[in-house]
Amino acid sequence: MTRPDLELLQPDPYAAGKILEVGDWSVEKHQLLRRYVDASWAARKKWPKRCFIDLFCGPGRMRIKTSQIETDGGALVAWRQSKVRDAAFTQVFIGDVDHESLLSCKRRLDSLGAPVAAFEGEAVATVDKVVEQLPRSGLHLAYLDPFNMEHLPFAIIEKLASFPNIDIVVHFSVMDLQREIELDFERDAPRFDAFAPGWRENVDVRNLTKQQGRIEFVHYWLKLVQGLGFKHSKEMPLMTNSRNGPLYRMMFLMRHELANKLWSEIARGQKPTPDLFSD
Numbered sequence: 001m002t003r004p005d006l007e008l009l010q011p012d013p014y015a016a017g018k019i020l021e022v023g024d025w026s027v028e029k030h031q032l033l034r035r036y037v038d039a040s041w042a043a044r045k046k047w048p049k050r051c052f053i054d055l056f057c058g059p060g061r062m063r064i065k066t067s068q069i070e071t072d073g074g075a076l077v078a079w080r081q082s083k084v085r086d087a088a089f090t091q092v093f094i095g096d097v098d099h100e101s102l103l104s105c106k107r108r109l110d111s112l113g114a115p116v117a118a119f120e121g122e123a124v125a126t127v128d129k130v131v132e133q134l135p136r137s138g139l140h141l142a143y144l145d146p147f148n149m150e151h152l153p154f155a156i157i158e159k160l161a162s163f164p165n166i167d168i169v170v171h172f173s174v175m176d177l178q179r180e181i182e183l184d185f186e187r188d189a190p191r192f193d194a195f196a197p198g199w200r201e202n203v204d205v206r207n208l209t210k211q212q213g214r215i216e217f218v219h220y221w222l223k224l225v226q227g228l229g230f231k232h233s234k235e236m237p238l239m240t241n242s243r244n245g246p247l248y249r250m251m252f253l254m255r256h257e258l259a260n261k262l263w264s265e266i267a268r269g270q271k272p273t274p275d276l277f278s279d
Helices: 025-039 041-045 074-084 100-113 123-133 153-162 174-186 210-226 256-267
Strands: 021-022 051-054 059-062 071-074 091-096 117-118 140-144 166-173 238-240 246-254
Touching: 025 041, 025 059, 025 074, 025 140, 025 166, 025 256, 041 074, 041 166, 041 210, 041 256, 051 256, 059 210, 071 074, 071 256, 074 091, 074 100, 074 166, 074 174, 091 100, 091 123, 117 123, 140 246, 153 166, 153 210, 166 174, 174 246, 210 256, 246 256
Parallel strands: 021 059, 051 091, 051 140, 091 117, 140 166
Antiparallel strands: 059 071, 166 246, 238 246
């Protein structure tokens, strides 16, 4: 098992709160998040307004099933790390559809002195409340970590893209594609339609192998991202389960080359992985 970095093994600031049970792989994605927040501190410090956004925050605390180790969730990882080099986020926006999870995360952040604003509801709705308060002249980081593709409509990324200086880390589910894309196409199921609007007209999986269909779907989604003025990092670390089965990749969207350089440096060196979205 991958043990959490020592920096992630922090005491629970709100021990009465809800805790989410997760697999080992959740630790790896939070290590990536922490390292990027650390790597980008100098750029962040130059801006008087610098916000962190997590629209799928969960309770802010997780327990690894295989070891029962408890550690911070994404929003707490980002907040704690931002303070290390005196470049703390000036605002933390969190959201979750589950009331108890949202309240637990907010109380944990409150306990750490974070300037937090919390919004209950689906991310496609709470993003509107965030963008109303998000400073345009700031450097921001959004962390989009849904349970599956259905929960991440492309409209969320479109709305965040209206801000000129924002980087986005996206949980892109490999498992969803492997299990469902061919079935969804054949039965005209809408599961991926909001995630990648128009994909059926651009990816005809009937004329492709399974691997080709998945890769073409990803390329189509990345073209949508590019249409918003974003670039995407070539480094897309793959998270796997205990049997080394692919679960998801962490995508990084940015407009500025420095952000790409920093992400590439911290994401490079992951264990060798198969081709982009192969079997």
